[in-house]
Amino acid sequence: MTMQQLRLTMPTPEATQAFAATLAPRLAAGDVILLSGGIGAGKTHFARSLIQSLQSPPEDVPSPTFTLVQVYDTPKGEVWHADLYRLTNPDECIELGLVDAFETAICLIEWPDKLEDLTPSDALHLEMIDANKDDSREVSCHWTSPKWDQILDGAQP
Incomplete structure (x- = not known):
């Protein structure tokens, strides 16, 4: 499979939120999005925005930093x-039930490098890069699954 790439500029946190909200209704069980980037790069903001756009009404979406996994219906x-x-x-990813969830749920994974060999081959990789200009971010997207x-067609801001 050929790797596809897309680079997006998110000039504001609201642009990141809009991208997540546009992407969310296009997702289905078995879709995995891997979110990488440094601390404060916008991974949780993207995930929170995507999850809240699927909720009616939107609920509080805390960071799973300490709980490791949050599940939303x-x-x-x-x-x-x-x-x-x-x-x-x-192996801790297996204990958390993530490997099974990759097949049955929409999964948003921060710090995906910890998955190592468990990384789904058909996942979408989003790398958040702090552009060092106000609140803007660059988002480098890459994937192999068609x-x-x-x-992603038409989901870009």
């Missing part, structure tokens, strides 16, 4: 939001 099915920063071994071509 939405009209599109379960959405799993995981923060793997504190994990020390990929399903993301259709999901």
